[in-house]
Amino acid sequence: MKKNKDSEEKLNIYEEILRKNSKRFPERKEHFETSSNIPVKRLYTQDSFKEEKTKEYPGVFPYTRGIQPTMYRSRFWTMRQYAGFGSALETNKRFRYLLEQGQTGLSVAFDLPTQIGYDSDDPMAEGEVGKVGVAIDTLHDMEVLFDKIPLNEVSTSMTINAPAAILLCMYIAVGEKQGVPMEKLTGTIQNDILKEYIARGTYIYPPKPSMRIITDIFAYCQKSLPKFNTISISGYHIREAGSSAVQEAGFTIANGMAYVDAALEKGLDIDSFAPRLAFFFNAHNDFFEEIAKFRASRRIWAQIMKDTYEAKNERSWKMRFHTQTGGSTLTAQQPDNNIVRVTLQALAAVMGGTQSLHTNSRDEALSLPTEESARIALRTQQILAHESGVADTVDPLAGSYFVEELTDQMEEHIYEYLYHIQEMGGAVQAVQEGYMQREIHQEAYETQKKIESNEEIIVGLNAFEVEEEINPNLLKVDPVLEEEQVSMLKSIRKDRQEKDVEHALEQIKHAAQSEEENLIPHILHAVKVYATVGEISNTLRDVFGQYEG
Amino acid sequence: MNKIRVLIAKPGLDGHDRGALVISQALRDHGMEVIYTGLRQSPLQIVQAAIQEDVDVIGLSSLSGAHRTLFPKVVELLEEKGAGDIPVIGGGVIPSEDISFLIDSGVKKVFTSGASTEALALYIKELIHPGKSTYDPPSKIAHIGIAVQSLDQTLPFYMDTLGLSLEKVEEVTSEEVKVAFLKVGETRIELLEPLASTSPIAKFIENKGEGVHHIAFEIDRIEDRLAKMKAEGIQLINEEPKEGANNSQVAFVHPTSAHGVLVELCEEGK
Numbered sequence: 001m002k003k004n005k006d007s008e009e010k011l012n013i014y015e016e017i018l019r020k021n022s023k024r025f026p027e028r029k030e031h032f033e034t035s036s037n038i039p040v041k042r043l044y045t046q047d048s049f050k051e052e053k054t055k056e057y058p059g060v061f062p063y064t065r066g067i068q069p070t071m072y073r074s075r076f077w078t079m080r081q082y083a084g085f086g087s088a089l090e091t092n093k094r095f096r097y098l099l100e101q102g103q104t105g106l107s108v109a110f111d112l113p114t115q116i117g118y119d120s121d122d123p124m125a126e127g128e129v130g131k132v133g134v135a136i137d138t139l140h141d142m143e144v145l146f147d148k149i150p151l152n153e154v155s156t157s158m159t160i161n162a163p164a165a166i167l168l169c170m171y172i173a174v175g176e177k178q179g180v181p182m183e184k185l186t187g188t189i190q191n192d193i194l195k196e197y198i199a200r201g202t203y204i205y206p207p208k209p210s211m212r213i214i215t216d217i218f219a220y221c222q223k224s225l226p227k228f229n230t231i232s233i234s235g236y237h238i239r240e241a242g243s244s245a246v247q248e249a250g251f252t253i254a255n256g257m258a259y260v261d262a263a264l265e266k267g268l269d270i271d272s273f274a275p276r277l278a279f280f281f282n283a284h285n286d287f288f289e290e291i292a293k294f295r296a297s298r299r300i301w302a303q304i305m306k307d308t309y310e311a312k313n314e315r316s317w318k319m320r321f322h323t324q325t326g327g328s329t330l331t332a333q334q335p336d337n338n339i340v341r342v343t344l345q346a347l348a349a350v351m352g353g354t355q356s357l358h359t360n361s362r363d364e365a366l367s368l369p370t371e372e373s374a375r376i377a378l379r380t381q382q383i384l385a386h387e388s389g390v391a392d393t394v395d396p397l398a399g400s401y402f403v404e405e406l407t408d409q410m411e412e413h414i415y416e417y418l419y420h421i422q423e424m425g426g427a428v429q430a431v432q433e434g435y436m437q438r439e440i441h442q443e444a445y446e447t448q449k450k451i452e453s454n455e456e457i458i459v460g461l462n463a464f465e466v467e468e469e470i471n472p473n474l475l476k477v478d479p480v481l482e483e484e485q486v487s488m489l490k491s492i493r494k495d496r497q498e499k500d501v502e503h504a505l506e507q508i509k510h511a512a513q514s515e516e517e518n519l520i521p522h523i524l525h526a527v528k529v530y531a532t533v534g535e536i537s538n539t540l541r542d543v544f545g546q547y548e549g
Numbered sequence: 550m551n552k553i554r555v556l557i558a559k560p561g562l563d564g565h566d567r568g569a570l571v572i573s574q575a576l577r578d579h580g581m582e583v584i585y586t587g588l589r590q591s592p593l594q595i596v597q598a599a600i601q602e603d604v605d606v607i608g609l610s611s612l613s614g615a616h617r618t619l620f621p622k623v624v625e626l627l628e629e630k631g632a633g634d635i636p637v638i639g640g641g642v643i644p645s646e647d648i649s650f651l652i653d654s655g656v657k658k659v660f661t662s663g664a665s666t667e668a669l670a671l672y673i674k675e676l677i678h679p680g681k682s683t684y685d686p687p688s689k690i691a692h693i694g695i696a697v698q699s700l701d702q703t704l705p706f707y708m709d710t711l712g713l714s715l716e717k718v719e720e721v722t723s724e725e726v727k728v729a730f731l732k733v734g735e736t737r738i739e740l741l742e743p744l745a746s747t748s749p750i751a752k753f754i755e756n757k758g759e760g761v762h763h764i765a766f767e768i769d770r771i772e773d774r775l776a777k778m779k780a781e782g783i784q785l786i787n788e789e790p791k792e793g794a795n796n797s798q799v800a801f802v803h804p805t806s807a808h809g810v811l812v813e814l815c816e817e818g819k
Contacts, residue, residue, distance in 0.1 A: 112561070112562035112563060112613055112615075113562060115562075116562050116589075118562075123591075124562065124589075124591070125562075126615075126618060126619075127561060127615035127617070127618025127619050128561055128562050128563075128613060128614075128615045131613050131614035131615055132563075132613050132614060196564070200564050200565070201563070201564015201565065201566065201588050201589075202562075202564050240565075240567070241565075241567045242567050242571075328567070331662070331663060332661060332662040332663055333663055365642070365662050366642065366644055366645075366662075367614070367642065367644050368614075441567075441570050441571075441574075444567050444570065444571055445570075445571050445574050445575075448571045448575070448666060452665050452666060452667060453788070461663050479617075548587075549587050549588050549589075
């Protein structure tokens with residue numbers, strides 16, 4: 001009782017001081033709010049959050065505080081820098097450089113023709129070969145890409161969606177050639193087609209057959225690649241397209257539920273595939289809101305998996321996620337400032353309990369990162385891990401009045417989106433109706449208006465500008481590369497057994513036409529006889545049709 | 550005047566259309582007709598759409614690095630199809646060293662990351678209707694505003710000593726001031742007396758004492774002019790004009806952009 005009286009007295013004193021002070025030091029703004037428009041109060045107190053939340057523990061359902069009991073005290077997050085440009089040979093060099101520098105996992109960026117299932121000599125590929133990632137046409141390119149990189153020792157994340165099955169099969173085939181059996185392979189394919197329709201744009205087929213390919217992959221991997229993450233359900237690109245933090249988490253979890261529904265419909269057992277589902281989030285500028293987003297998302301996913309889907313295996317309840325710092329927060333102006341932005345965003349990801357992290361390079365608003373910029377980005381993570389001490393205790397912000405209340409509020413708002421999308425008939429339906437696309441676009445436009453009216457300050461962009469010549473040392477992709485890639489492809493086509501290729505493609509066609517047959521073994525066979533990404537994709541296009549955005 | 554018609558297009562395979570969508574909506578808000586092509590358009594498809602839709606300008610957006618190949622191709626094909634008079638502008642992630650190459654290839658202008666949609670809209674308006682967004686210089690000094698403690702104590706100097714005649718006295722409640730106008734040739738002296746301690750004039754006197762408070766220029770097309778100033782990065786106290794005395798439309802420019810002087814823009818009531 002005395003304690004209560006004490007704190008009441010203190011509150012009165014505080015309010016008295018506040019009253020006197022506010023005349024001389026009025027607040028900067030009338031209203032403060034997070035990027036998702038959640039009001040931010042002047043002060044949070046012990047009355048701010050529900051008592052039972054302080055009784056949460058890491059490694060224990062609902063995992064608000066993290067999915068492992070010791071988190072980074074056992075092992076740091078995986079430092080995984082996304083890289084890939086030009087030819088397989090050049091990218092292989094960059095990979096080996098990053099591994100030498102202490103990076104602990106690989107992350108492959110593919111060029112756009114590969115991501116959309118076109119060969120480098122397809123007219124649609126003109127000007128795009130090797131530009132935003134590495135060009136892969138056949139198994140040969142993949143062999144070069146992983147030359148002298150033992151696949152039983154690294155885990156590889158591949159940002160590939162519509163043709164994910166093809167690239168996964170190529171990875172399996174490279175492993176086989178290295179003598180690594182497929183059940184030993186570790187890594188992740190992004191394989192998240194729904195967010196492609198929503199935000200990223202590298203779709204090929206309509207939603208229904210696309211969902212079928214994804215569940216074929218789930219079914220194949222549960223037996224043959226038990227250590228491989230079969231999907232990385234991605235909010236990252238949704239956020240980059242302009243969504244708020246709440247929308248990012250809400251739409252991503254809704255997409256995750258759609259994949260679960262599709263797999264269940266196919267007859268898979270929830271606990272056979274759910275432990276291999278992984279997530280991928282953005283770490284944006286609003287520091288505490290981001291941390292609350294990660295904590296709330298973990299809590300929600302655990303609740304849904306346990307209560308709605310009745311998964312029994314604890315591993316099915318745990319939301320594991322990769323994080324990348326927010327590319328769209330970087331400015332072309334005063335690019336070195338981006339190092340500071342990335343540091344803060346990376347810190348939020350670590351405080352939020354991420355399993356792996358990509359830190360962006362300072363020059364990414366201008367072009368692909370140079371080697372020096374990529375190194376600074378990796379060093380940023382290493383400084384956080386080894387020097388800052390933030391990884392030495394689990395979930396250090398738990399019990400913060402503000403962070404706990406914000407976590408609860410994020411949870412509430414994310415659920416609102418989930419209920420709404422459920423009412424619409426689920427994420428696939430919502431995507432087809434363009435619901436998420438509209439919501440995101442509206443938010444993106446509001447943000448742009450806030451920046452142009454200086455309501456939102458971006459340092460170096462609409463405040464604190466300097467006269468500068470933006471002419472840093474940029475990475476350039478050699479224009480000859482497209483020609484070289486095309487002539488390589490031609491010589492592979494000449495050397496392979498054409499009959500085998502035709503036969504393999506025919507098999508894929510039959511499998512695609514029958515709903516029951518799993519496509520993956522047929523695709524694996526085709527890549528081994530050096531069928532190209534374009535040929536396999538075109539075979540499927542003939543059966544499935546193309547999605548028109 | 551007919552609405553300006555704009556084709557916004559995404560050439561190549563790049564799926565990042567946040568910028569293209571935001572720009573489409575911003576240009577619509579500026580009164581233009583905008584046709585957005587959607588993703589993955591070949592240069593030929595873009596040119597055909599431009600001709601079919603009879604647009605005044607084409608805006609290309611690319612973030613994948615394919616701009617060096619695809620932007621010039623659009624310009625080339627327009628020439629080929631006899632539509633070389635449709636100007637092409639570009640945007641996206643374009644390294645500065647590529648900009649001159651694109652301009653040499655016939656692209657009119659390149660807007661890169663961080664450019665404001667206001668500046669883009671004005672550029673297009675100027676491109677399509679040249680001359681409409683250049684402005685005549687202010688026609689005169691509309692008035693000089695002087696902050697004073699009390700009109701009663703100040704008026705004798707202006708009326709008796711200088712011999713000016715009092716035009717009128719009125720209260721502007723929104724600004725909590727009482728204003729006296731005295732005519733000097735074609736311009737005026739405006740004396741401002743605060744009516745409350747919260748009035749901006751009261752604050753001015755508290756900080757600086759009595760004295761010259763602002764200079765008002767007579768101008769036309771105040772709304773367009775404000776938009777242009779804003780796009781040029783001039784700091785405005787009022788981004789939209791507000792009602793002034795005599796049905797005029799007025800807006801203030803922040804002293805930081807006017808080198809220490811509070812500048813008022815004034816458009817006479819019609």
